[in-house]
Amino acid sequence: MTASWKRSLIPFSVVPILLLLAYGFRTDPRVVPSPLIEKAAPPFSLSLFDGGHLSLDGLRGKVVVVNFWASWCYPACYEEAPVLEGGWRAYKDKGVVVVGVNVQDTEQAAREFMRRFQFSFPNGVDPRGKISIDYGVYGIPETFFLDTEGRIAYKHVGAVTGKVFSDQIEGLLERARQAGQERGKVGRGA
């Protein structure tokens, strides 16, 4: 084996290792990419804490925020609870609905949590975990932002911040405005 051939082996062994390290360091191992992004949100019917049911199909045409939470999820759920309530109050008259899905919790603890943060947006329970599995939830809290067509536009893992909430909602409302204008043009052209 000649010396030059040996030298040429070095990049062959070092470069793939460097590429792997670069990929590994730039990827957050805790975040699992969801295959549901830009796909139709799985439909569900939620039994609400204050009685009645809420069906996702009934919210078509609105921007929907589906948040999976639990009272034992500390501190993330406690950090994001005021953001969700504040976001709901700020945007509920602009075609936005926030829906809370309580998972793996007791009713008493969940009600206490809602009272503490004065939740006024619809909240219901997923007693058998069907909704959370349907949405591919692997950790609490997780929040899904749905566009007016009922597609999942974005999934946030961990506590939602005010910036994430307003950026996503503004983006989706803008997308809905543009889609409305496009439809108007097509309608006028026909």
Added chain:
Amino acid sequence: MGRKGVICFIISLVMVAPRAFGASSLEEDVRQISTELRCPVCQGLSVADSPSRMADQMRDLIRERLEAGESPEAVKAYFVERYGEWILLAPRREGFNLLVWVLPFLGLTGGAAALLMVLRRWKNHPAPAATSVDPATLERVRREMAQDQS
């Protein structure tokens, strides 16, 4: 037990046995699928091995879907559709995933080839034999060592 009793026993056995075997086959399928799926809230545990509530709910859902007539493959596909390939504890043997299955064998073969080459080189170029020492030098070294010790 009279003749009637025996007949009753056989009839009840015939009626119950298929249901019992069916149930065990269903549980076997639930167990098999659960061992292939990752528990999403655990660290490297399968749905079958995890005592978590979520794994429990996933096992219930698997059972429910099988009872509804879905094949085990369809049930696994449902979970992959929701969570991605990540939910499978062993990646599928297709496309890019094949690298995971092929690379260890390639590494082993490469290592064995390198070892063979080194061994062959050693065989062709044996280590030089120890050179004979001049008796006068040997004597001088012994003398010096004896002086050091004294």
